[in-house]
Amino acid sequence: MAPTVVYDSLPVISSTKDVEPTPFQAMCHGPTIPGIPSFKTLEEKRQWQLEHMASAFRVFARHGYTEGMSGHISVRDPIHTDAFWMNPLGVHFGMLRASDMILVNLNGDIIGGKRNRPINAAGFLIHAAIHKARPDVHAICHTHSTFGRAWSTFARPLDMINQDVCNFYNAQGVYAEYGGLVLCEEEGRRMSKALGPTGKGLTLMNHGLLTVGKTVDEAAYLFRLMEKSCEAQLLVEAAAANGLQKQIIRDEEAAYNFKMASEAESLYCEFQPEYEYEEFLTGGAFKA
Template structure:
């Protein structure tokens, strides 16, 4: 057995010799995640965004540019946004919704280095029902007691007040499900945050499919045991590495700066 929390032979996250190396790594992972959103159909017009805090300027974050398709974005397209919503690096504009949501999450939750948001169908359906994930299987148990429902819909999230309210209600959880809106997940890396997003959306699909019968959720002890493994942060980070290899092999042009 490996010397990790899960007993799996998981590698550790990389350590960088300079801020510049760390920044390039974060930007590459962010762009890979955006391409993966495009590949798996997580785009919805101009909606959806993924962000990562800059390693040097902690009041700034990198995010996908407004009006550029997930399937076409490259590292060179990313924009750096400051705490006032100004694009301080990059040639594109910022989506106002991306700024109000992600700036508040990064500011209020130091552990949320990255955050992913999308308007995906199964999460939207679950949100319309006003229901969070139940621990129906090991994957969904990763969110057991680690998710929150946000039901105060006030239209598109373009006000600072609403962004701050969403971030406050997130309360350190790894996922917040927004009624009439979509899903947000957060993590200590882009890798982790995006893995949680993929897992949550798939678990939402399972729960909706299971609703045709009488699903039997795990009990508390079972859910906690499953969360201890499938909710492990190192496992979440490593799981993204498989998606990274996949998208680098299929769409290497995203690395262009």
């Protein structure tokens, strides 16, 4: 049975006499679109999270972020707050459903979900370290996407070269200490430190990208955005190598863009077109 979803009612901002709109309201001319829902029970919220987690994997598959058994998403459980859901190792992103996910606590104990497959050991160490250090983070995305891997070889943050990448203004880190496959807790802790207390995106040198969010929708949208921003940056660097000059957005404008666009409600809504398209393509098969 589908979760009971309750959407908070937000006022229409119609004139300068009204109170100042929130960044989310400012995006809408007229009535606001539904934002992050609330639920009558934590069980319903859990099911909703798992459905959106599965849809994020399907979206990632559709955009070609698969690479063998690499890549993982985690979502903090609303009931066992010291545990998070992860995808089973070795199942293609495009086949994942809500019922396939595995619940693991911060100590590494499998405590729920589908137990007939393992989770990614390196993925657990990375996600556990970030979930421990960042109580505000409810979801983490990491894959070995093509342009993220390419840009990561430079061990540089993305430049503010367009409006969209400003969602990462002063909120991106670089982990420039590549230590091979992550098979020890210390490596995960170093990655978490590189992300920082307020980071939204992390470039892992010679490895790929990682994003976080208050919802899996936010983290997934930011991952898509960061991957496409890496592609744009690589194109710009190639053009600049032939003598064209880059124009970087000034700090004042970049900070304004970040304030108005890079907040949880807006970033959740940014992912909904992808979610709804995936639901349309599959008839909601990922919810099972």
